[in-house]
Amino acid sequence: MPHPNRPLANIFVSSRSDRLNTPVQVLTPRTPHSRNGRAEEGFTEVELDDLPEYDEEEEEDAFLSPGRTPSSVSPGPASTAFPPGYRSRGDDREILGPKVRMCPSGLMLAERLVYLSGAFFVFGIFALFYMAFQRDLEDNGFGLAINYRHYYVFPLTGAQYAHECERISWFKEGLNYWDPPLSGPTDVVHHDRRLKMHGHSPICSSTVTYQLDGHAGLATDLALMAQVAALARERNSTFFIDDTYWTRGRWVDYFEDPINVYPGPEPGCRRPPPEELVACPRSARHWVVNSHTAKYHLNSQFSERYEDSSAQGINRRRPIYDHAARSLAEIIRPDAHNSALIRTARSEIASILSLPHDSHSKYAPYIGVQLVHEHSISHNTSTPSLKAYVQAMHDIWTRLYPNHPIPLDSDTTAHFPAPPIAYLATDAPETLRHYVAAFPASTAKFALDLSTDAELRALAPEHAYDPVFFAEVPTAERVRLTRGLIVDLALMSGLWPEDGYVVPGATVCAAGLNACELAVIGLGWERAFGFDDAKEHPTGEVDHARMRWVPLGPQTTRWKGFELPFHKGIV
Structure with a gap:
């Protein structure tokens, strides 16, 4: 039986004979790999129970003294050079010899420095990225709120709206065309102005505005506007045209006011305040599109959504034709x-x-x-x-x-x-x-x-x-x-x-x-x-x-x- 006070941590599982005063049984040496595996396995619970009671000091003296053989062990014919538990030649140096301290080479240190530098660089970029957008995107309960505090004139110009789309382009649009961004709803803060105040009509609850600025030809604006007006119909939003920065003057100098020919789902409602217009994402309550930002919305995702995937050839674009034809017949009229x-x-x-x-x-x-x-x-x-x-x-x-x-x-x-x-x-x-x-x-x-x-x-x-x-x-x-x-x-x-x-x-x-x-x-x-x-x-x-x-x-x-x-x- 093992000594009751003997700590198991002092038992060397890769030592020599497990019975110091008895002849040992010869074991056939295994391959170095097998022997190493056996040595690293250590003793099982049964083997530990069979260990004799002997003094810890003798064990330590016999096993830890280099070049010394225990006197009670007499190698003879029944013994071999590989007693039970022997690992392989050279293994005794790991136990008996002085421990060699492994110092990392210069190459290893350089690699570690590169990894650490890369990690700090990525973290730093992320931190800067976050801080750059923190003032523009704030938590507003419903999601992330876009803040235009660094602008003083509204509506923004077409180029400024495009810049804002770029700034939040990392907030990817949803998987489907009308889904909110993957990061969650993103919009400006809206004030509750829907109730009639002082006899005025309420603000439209949902709008789509096409903005003219003269940075595209008239035909280009009309072609894009025809698609945007169709999106307003599908979204059940009131459609407006903004000509604040249009180099050709006022829209009503040439065409009918859309609100007169297409009043939308809320007849008589008013335009939203210009500071509440948002170009990206398109799921915003008051969405604005212009020739600068059209590339974010009339893109490949738009084609996937509105092309007829079951048709072939030019017939795939037939729904897009129908949208434009209806807009030019009902809304965009001279x-x-x-x-x-x-x-x-x-x-x-x-x-x-x-x-x-x-x-x-x-x-x-x-x-x-x-x-x-x-x-x-x-x-x-x-x-x-x-x-x-x-x-x-x-x-x-x-x-x-x-x-x-x-x-x-x-x-x-x-x-x-x-x-x-x-x-x-x-x-x-x-x-x-x-x-x-x-x-x-x-x-x-x-x-x-x-x-x-x-x-x-x-x-x-x-x-x-x-x-x-x-x-x-x-x-x-x-x-x-x-x-x-x-x-x-x-x-x-x-x-x-x-x-x-x-x-x-x-x-x-x-x-x-x-x-x-x-x-x-x-x-x-x-x-x-x-x-x-x-x-x-x-x-x-x-x-x-x-x-x-x-x-x-x-x-x-x-x-x-x-x-x-x-x-x-x-x-």
Whole structure:
């Protein structure tokens, strides 16, 4: 039996014989690995119970004295050089010899310093990141509150809203398009102003605002606005337009006030205070979108949400077309003055074509043409050449109107209005002159600058449009040029049609520009892509023999519905 006061911690499990005064049984030596494993195992409980009682001092003296063999042990024939519990040669140095202190090498220290430095660096960056946003995002009970304390003028500009979107971009949007951010609800602090106070209408409970600032072309703003207005309808929010910083003046100088044509779910409610408008995230109560921030919302997640995933080809974009078409028909409508100008221009074309203005022949045999110059092109698009325009006009007229052939250049009997009949929309007089000179004098060509109506002719630009200097143009001239641009867009694309007034039979435009994207809305889905043959088109492949939307650009050009702007130039 073991000594009752003997501490087990002093038993050396890798010692020599377990019976000091008795001959030991020979064990077959194992491999070093097996012996090491046995030694590290130690004794089992049964082996510990079989240990003899002996004095601790003798054990320590026998086992811990280097070079000394216990006198009671007499190696003989029944013994081997490997008594029970023996580990392997050299193992006794670990126990009996002096302990060697392992000092970390210089390389190990360097590695540890690198790891520690990296950890401190990451922690420091996180701390700075947190402190940078702490003043802008505060806990407000419902989630994280956006604080605009470092701004003094509201609403913010388009660039400032984009900056705020960047600042909180680490708060990722939700998994689905309308989900709140993964970090939780994020919004500015709202004051309870919904109750009627002093006879005033309450603030709308949910709004979507499109902000105009002049840093994008009019067609770009209209294309983006059409999608944003559709999102307001889906979200059941009241839609507003903010023109505080618009370089073209007031929205109601050209278009109907949206609140009059689309009152929304809360008729009569008032705009929210400008300091409560939030650009990101889109789940904010009063969401604002502009040409700077559209990239955060009309992105790949938008396409995943609103494309028809069950359709093929161009048919996948049909829901996006439907959204824009409804917005441009119900919400984004020219005011009475601009509508009258559009009717005047359409009547002029109808009279030249010997078609009365109340004719039932809606699709007139004329082609809308968007003539562009270098300032009209975005950063990733090239300006179509004059040769490309001329060739496209010949090709599409021959394809669509074979019964009205284009006269040969040598045909002196041709008279006005000879085909190809075209309405030329352009903001550069020099570009217009080059096109006119490329066709015989008998060819019918319409444009603001060529109109017989004095009011229309007054809307024509006197020099090429340059967005960089547009803000420096006198206000009255900016209003005049904007009215002319709206008339051009309607006559070139067929937007805002009215019963009894003609629209183009086809449109030739520059791929990559939003005026070209909007032309599909004016032409109509079926006519634009050649689907108006009363047949099914499940593959969504455009019928090039019948299509009436002709974008000049890469052969792989596909309709998107809108082009996100690039703010170093007009798009």
